[in-house]
Structures are given as structure tokens and as C-alpha cells.
Amino acid sequence: MSFYDELVTLTGPAREAFQATPLIRRALAGDITLPVYRAYLEQAYHHVKHTCNLLALAASRCGPTDRTLQAALFNYISEESGHETWILDDIAALGGDAPAVAAAQPGTACSAMVGYAYYAIEHISPYSLLGMVHVLEGMSVGLADAAAGAIAKALGRPLDGGGFQYLTSHGALDQDHVAFYRDLVDGIADPAQQSVIVATARIMYELFGGIFAEVDRLSGAGAADAA
Numbered sequence: 043m044s045f046y047d048e049l050v051t052l053t054g055p056a057r058e059a060f061q062a063t064p065l066i067r068r069a070l071a072g073d074i075t076l077p078v079y080r081a082y083l084e085q086a087y088h089h090v091k092h093t094c095n096l097l098a099l100a101a102s103r104c105g106p107t108d109r110t111l112q113a114a115l116f117n118y119i120s121e122e123s124g125h126e127t128w129i130l131d132d133i134a135a136l137g138g139d140a141p142a143v144a145a146a147q148p149g150t151a152c153s154a155m156v157g158y159a160y161y162a163i164e165h166i167s168p169y170s171l172l173g174m175v176h177v178l179e180g181m182s183v184g185l186a187d188a189a190a191g192a193i194a195k196a197l198g199r200p201l202d203g204g205g206f207q208y209l210t211s212h213g214a215l216d217q218d219h220v221a222f223y224r225d226l227v228d229g230i231a232d233p234a235q236q237s238v239i240v241a242t243a244r245i246m247y248e249l250f251g252g253i254f255a256e257v258d259r260l261s262g263a264g265a266a267d268a269a
Contacts, residue, residue, distance in 0.1 A: 045236055046224045049176060052240050056247035060177075063251045065258040066185065072192040079193055080138045081261035083129050085253050086208065088148030091126040092156050094119050099160065100168040111168065114226050118175070121219070128208045135204030149260070151252035158249060162242055169235045172227060173242025177250055179212075179219050186212045 043051075060066070065082075068074055097119045104112035130140040148156070162170035190209035194201045201210060230236055 044224075044228045045230060046227050048236075049227060049240055049243065053176070053243045053247065056244040057180075060181070060247040060251040061185075063254045063258075065254045066189075069189050070185070070192055072196040074193050074196050076136060076197055078257065078261045079197070080133060080136055081257045082254070083133050083136075083138075083208070084143045084146070085149055085152045085257060087126055087129040087133070087143055088146075088152050089156050089253070090129060090208075092159070093122045093125065096159050096163065096171060096174070097122065100163045100171040103163060103168040108168065110226070110229060111172075114222075115168075115171070117222070118219075125208070125212075128211060132205045132208050149253070149256050151249070151256040155246065155249035155253060158245065162245075166242075167235065167238045169230070169238045170242040172223075172230075173239045173244075174246045175223060176227075176239070176243045177246040179223060181250070186210070 065074075065078070069079075097115045101112050101115040101119075104115070130144060133143055134140040147153075159171070159174050162173075186209045190201060190206045193209075194206055197205075199205060227239065230239070
């Protein structure tokens, strides 16, 4: 079994728990309101804006034996640069206040996920970032396109009418990223590095799921629903 396949297997229970998050299940079923979707995009902005900084930090922590990882991280930086602006464009297209979102602080769950990513890279291993990439990009391929279509239908908006650039772009774009990622991790033979990736992915599934749970809790029955 390749390491990528082993990673998928070992993180299966964490992935299933993430996919069982009520908001995700409702979004895929087309049961979502505009305020809740905007609230999700707001938190997405606050973690996506850190992507290139996290990649750069991991690259800076690579040693002489980590050149393959470092080169891959530089490649990711060139691919991911500016994606947070797509989210702000989507928020504006949906009637939200994009400048206010950019100036605001992230929610507790988003802060926890981003904070752990910095901690893991700095104090555990630069290979930790590959656990986060597995979760975020893997979920984009698995959920983004389907969710975008269901949400657009629920809101009565065309997919190409604004508000879905981030989801639709990542659904298609990250298919190539996952293929690149598979080749990268299949080249990692060090058991210690493999363990770091698996452990981080498990944690990230839980932390990422926490963002959806917090959005659901704070916006699903809050004042935003009156918008």
C-alpha cells in the first residue's frame, strides 16, 4: 500500500466524523440560508489568507534533507497566492461587506485551526503542513463542487452569477493539486515524517469541522438570519 493510500485509510474515521458535521450535510442537501453561507465564507477568508504564510514558514523550516518538500511548498505558494481575494469577491457579490470581513477577527474555531498550524510547523515539523493540505484540498475536491451547486440552487442563484468562485474554482483546481500531493507524499519514506502527517491530518479534520459547527451555532439561529 502506498503511503497516500495508508494516509487515507488511517484518517478515515476522522474524515467520516468531519463529513457528518450537520452544516456540511445540510449544505450538500441544499438546506442552507444566505447568512449562513456568507458566515462560512467569512471564516474561510480568515484561514485562507494564512495559506501562503504557512507554506513559507514550512519551507523555511526545511533542512538539507527536505529539498523535495521545500520545492513542493514553493510550488504551492505560486498556486495559492491571492485566493483569499476570491472569497472577498464572493462575499461582495452576495451582498456582504467584504472590507468589514477583511478587517474583522476570525472566530474561535478558525483561530484555533490556524494557530495549531503555525504551532505544528514551528514546533513539531514542517511536514505537519502536509497533514493540513490533505484535509483542506482533499475536502475541496470531495465537497466543493457538489456544495456549490446545492447552495446555488437553494439560494436561487446561478453558479456563474457571483458568489461561488472560491468553491467552484477549488473543486476543479484541487483535483490537480491532489494528484501532485499524492506523488509528493508517496515519496516520503521516513516513518517519523509519515506519522507527523497522519497525526496532523486527524487533528485538522476535527479543527476544520469545528469551524462549520461554530458557523452553524452562531449564524444558524442568530441575528444574521434576519438579513
